[in-house]
Amino acid sequence: MARQTTQTDPATEAWTLLSRLMMSRKGHMLETAAAFELSPPQMWALRHLEPGVPLPMSALAGLLHCDNSNVTGIVDRLESRGLVERRPADHDRRVKHLVVTEAGAEVRALVDERMNQPPPGFERLTAQEQRHLAALLRKLIE
């Protein structure tokens, strides 16, 4: 008779708890996007674009895990609101670089501020526990 070896290993348990925590934040994500009249993909695109760092369309497609053809539409809508701009790359004129405008950087900062806000629950951990958690996650991510 097999022993009960699948008692749920600690890595799987930690990962499952972690997934549950993130799932519980989906509402907050949608509210944040709606607060700035952004669709979720538009918000992620804006968050991936660092002000002052031009990014090729195809690189954004990779970050968003979608096809290049989708990025065209997502960027169209961000550009029509003046949040990002397209600029042909110097080294290869097929490539278009995306750059965040000043207005885009402002919205992006507000979005980031809101999304980086730790969810309820963290205040139940002591400062030392919070630091320990951060240390474990750093080691996990490398």
Place this chain on the structure above:
Amino acid sequence: MARQTTQTDPATEAWTLLSRLMMSRKGHMLETAAAFELSPPQMWALRHLEPGVPLPMSALAGLLHCDNSNVTGIVDRLESRGLVERRPADHDRRVKHLVVTEAGAEVRALVDERMNQPPPGFERLTAQEQRHLAALLRKLIE
């Protein structure tokens, strides 16, 4: 002159690391859904439906953070594949209960197995660190 008090508090740092970790799993989520020919919302719906536990459509809408009218279409497609069934509730015939079929339960189990797999990185933590991480997350979630 103000002191540098915003050194990034540990809760925000932990939360930011945590968000980064989950974002890095988006590709895995999309691949899992695609492997079972499910759209992301269809996969989430199936994961929210516990076999043997009937759930009203409106409750699922709440869990998915979307409007009731969306659930109609999402469930239509799951039902046409024989993964879930609609059943009028006894106590209130306006309500329709969703129940996972046997075929649905099988797909759901495979999806769960794949999604619960801890991502790369966990093997860099010792078993004790993994247990500690799980304990901190349990306290965080309550």
Place this chain on the structure above:
DNA sequence: TATTGTTATACTCTATAACTATA
């Protein structure tokens, strides 16, 4: 009157395939 789920509508996201302009 209020609520559950559906339908109608319009917009966005999504992948695929075909196209363009560069390389």
Place this chain on the structure above:
DNA sequence: TATAGTTATAGAGTATAACAATA
């Protein structure tokens, strides 16, 4: 030939508003 981005197309997700059935 190959690649970056666009366009065309079809299907799915999304919210809003109007509706039917039920409470």
